[in-house]
Amino acid sequence: MNDIPFDPYQRACPSRTVLDRVTDRWTVLVVGALEAGPLRFTELAHRVDGVSQKMLTQTLRGLERDGLVTRTVHAEVPPRVEYHLTDAGRGMLEPIHAIERWTLAHADAVLTARAEYDTVHAAS
Amino acid sequence: MNDIPFDPYQRACPSRTVLDRVTDRWTVLVVGALEAGPLRFTELAHRVDGVSQKMLTQTLRGLERDGLVTRTVHAEVPPRVEYHLTDAGRGMLEPIHAIERWTLAHADAVLTARAEYDTVHAAS
DNA sequence: CAGTATCCCGCAGGATACTG
């Protein structure tokens, strides 16, 4: 049991490293892509458009390390490796859905605000 | 009206830059800190422990640019500057709450999984 | 197919110093 509660607003709190995982761009997209079901490495690379193999590997290893994704190797030739969410990983879908919902709902407003701001604060 | 719907899974979709805002570490903490009410620059720096003045300024400018935060300068000496969420910014609280909830709820499990993983995959 | 291994560049972001 913990004597000290987690608080991401504190610099030294370990929970901040956990926060970093949820607020990772590729993590959000990869976990979101895995919601519909297990995917292979290449399939993921296609779904998450623009991710490099290095970043995809790195993201998947991190998710595996955190117990959010499981990596299954099927003994075949050519090899088939599938990634699927664990129960803990599926828990991440709630914040991810909220993030995606907000992004889609406010994208227009934000982009408009940006253009407006840049017009007003245009460099001479 | 948009002929093309936003899709953050597509590399070139502008919504990905909006996604980047919500998935920014300091953004989440700053907006979360502003939920309770307006705060001054220094107060924010204290609440969001560990943020450098440079990153705080940068984060606030970004939020202002995106129309999520308003900056109010009170004509006093010494100057008093207050930041508060706009309605759009308050909308970001939903994903942020979900993120914070998940972080606090799964921090223990994730940290344990990490330790376990690192033990098993220890470098020789 | 599903990676690992390198090389390398740009820039995120901290530290420090200065201003209205």
Added chain:
DNA sequence: CAGTATCCTGCGGGATACTG
């Protein structure tokens, strides 16, 4: 107090090449 302005370094992350 609330910043801006520089300098500088580490590493995020892309490109490329190689392997089981």
